[in-house]
């Protein structure tokens with residue numbers, strides 16, 4: 034054997050109620066492709082998590098190139114371990130380029146400025162004609178593209194040990210071939226590859242050795258050449274299988290009036306689909322990925338708009354929304370299990386009951402007995418392996434999650450069943466059970482079944498007929514003896530010259546632009562010009578030098594505090610205490626910055642302002658990170674504490690600030706206040722750091738998905754501490770500018786800034802869910818808010834309009850950006 038690249042010795046890992054790995058040993062040589070196979074829940078992904086440092090074993094050791102792996106994911110990455118997970122660990126709010134950058138080890142990262150070109154190179158190394166853009170946001174990618182990004186990241190890491198955990202479940206045939214080519218090339222260069230898949234043919238094609246896991250234990254390691262496909266199946270499930278696919282009914286049995294009819298059915302990505310599916314018939318929709326088959330299925334499920342005629346049992350129905358599709362008897366199993374299938378926070382039982390509220394309820398109330406029976410029947414029906422029905426569904430192995438979701442959908446007793454990738458991640462034994470279950474359902478209840486699958490063998494074995502799509506239209510129909518894997522693949526390949534770009538109309542492009550990072554700034558600028566022109570036509574004094582100069586001076590504290598708020602919003606928090614902190618700092622300053630105070634005392638005042646701001650931020654962080662309080666609650670407590678503190682120190686405004694300080698801070702160049710220029714320069718610098726530095730990336734990564742950011746090397750608690758500290762410092766800057774404006778220790782000076790800072794940050798594009806934001810957007814948002822406040826007197830409106838207009842604008846901004854993001858993600 035070649036030199037050992039990876040040595041796993043006696044590894045044991047338990048979860049509550051489950052021994053996932055039991056004394057597992059595995060040795061992989063440099064240059065070896067080692068298949069790991071086993072039933073769902075056998076422990077494969079857990080073993081890979083241990084090898085890649087994401088999980089610490091209870092006992093046992095892992096050595097990479099002779100070095101003990103005891104330092105978590107960072108050490109694993111540094112030792113050359115790269116992993117492609119069952120669900121790519123990408124950060125949805127970051128771009129493809131930023132994700133690739135974060136995922137490769139620091140030694141292989143380019144200069145941040147060259148990130149986009151480097152990422153383009155990585156993607157082109159995978160496919161010269163790739164359509165994945167480095168600047169696309171990951172949340173806008175379909176599952177197949179997310180896998181390609183994850184695989185490209187692993188390949189670009191120049192790994193010494195490469196782990197591929199079911200990498201091909203979402204890949205088309207060409208990409209599978211491409212992957213195999215890369216794996217073989219890497220192995221030739223001495224990389225050890227672990228390949229996990231339930232597609233035994235693939236494992237046989239690419240691996241030289243296989244290890245079989247069952248119930249967390251190694252059942253044996255064998256040279257692949259010595260085993261046939263059925264030998265491997267027998268080793269995995271502990272018995273032989275007579276047949277993979279159930280018998281199909283004779284065509285005569287399918288002559289009944291159609292259950293589902295489509296006439297000129299069309300929508301984004303498909304057109305002119307005419308189809309009749311009889312009761313109990315199973316029809317496959319095939320084609321190279323992106324040719325309209327999946328879009329047709331999803332449109333029938335009410336996802337994405339559609340037109341044309343849809344009839345169920347002869348009655349015309351509309352399926353414009355998921356709810357209406359469900360009402361007419363359609364049930365849909367989504368292909369993207371992680372995003373659309375499992376409700377990850379809920380238990381296995383809740384996932385099942387939620388989809389079947391009707392049958393689990395009595396008189397509108399969920400019945401415990403009915404729920405129990407429903408859950409038991411669903412789990413038994415597909416032999417789902419779970420520690421208990423009340424376990425979170427996310428703790429199940431991938432294949433068991435798939436079976437639980439499929440079971441919950443089958444329990445809805447549908448008239449038309451729409452299934453996207455019925456057996457993704459499911460082991461060989463369970464596949465056979467699912468196929469026969471579907472056939473029994475079709476024969477027993479007459480359910481019409483439409484199936485999309487990237488596995489042509491599955492379509493050929495399971496379906497009565499298969500329609501082949503190309504460029505959004507049905508170009509061939511295969512049935513009877515002609516229905517084989519080869520004919521489906523040949524029909525798809527000869528009809529399509531390539532994959533179709535998912536059709537995006539004008540509305541799709543607009544949504545995608547609105548969801549991008551530049552939209553807020555451009556929309557705000559447009560709104561400011563429009564408002565300026567409108568007010569100026571009503572009152573020419575609005576454009577006077579004096580007015581412009583005072584607007585620019587007044588807005589500076591809001592600009593700084595909006596940037597402060599953006600910093601914490603980026604990590605998924607909101608800081609309610611910024612306003613009272615500004616007021617408190619003004620009060621503190623008023624004891625040290627008066628004309629009577631000596632210079633030394635004034636210097637102490639400035640230092641105190643910074644120290645207090647940092648101390649308050651550290652307190653907020655400790656409440657959030659150490660005491661695990663939600664940020665809103667933690668900062669609300671600080672809000673009241675600071676406000677009381679200000680009132681205790683200065684029950685009445687007092688302490689007149691030294692005029693030299695007021696004049697110094699109010700200095701102008703022409704009509705423009707110097708403080709304004711400093712704020713703009715600060716925003717530009719911070720924006721640059723946000724986009725071009727590791728710190729900026731880490732900030733957005735932690736806000737986007739803390740766990741995945743951790744896998745990429747970011748320490749969430751430290752990043753949040755930095756965010757709160759940054760927020761404190763920027764709030765201190767805002768307070769300093771405010772001191773110059775109010776000129777005395779007014780305890781109520783800052784209170785209004787809490788809400789206006791949130792408005793300005795949100796208008797500037799910061800997401801209340803974290804992961805996104807822009808410092809330039811925040812200062813522009815602040816300018817727009819201040820412009821509105823300043824315009825009210827010129828329009829002779831009452832001050833109540835301040836609240837109406839800023840409130841409405843915030844609502845419109847948040848709704849536009851979040852809705853467009855949501856919709857462009859689904860598109």
Ligand SMILES: Nc1ncnc2c1ncn2[C@@H]1O[C@H](COP(=O)(O)OP(=O)(O)OP(=O)(O)O)[C@@H](O)[C@H]1O
Nearest residue numbers: 048053073074075076077078079428429430431432
């Ligand atoms: N975080 C967790 N909490 C509780 N149980 C877990 C957790 N992760 C895994 N398990 C359990 O450990 C066992 C092994 O799971 P694992 O995901 O390793 O299986 P697998 O072989 O990868 O299966 P599949 O082929 O379905 O992906 C399963 O019973 C699973 O429910």
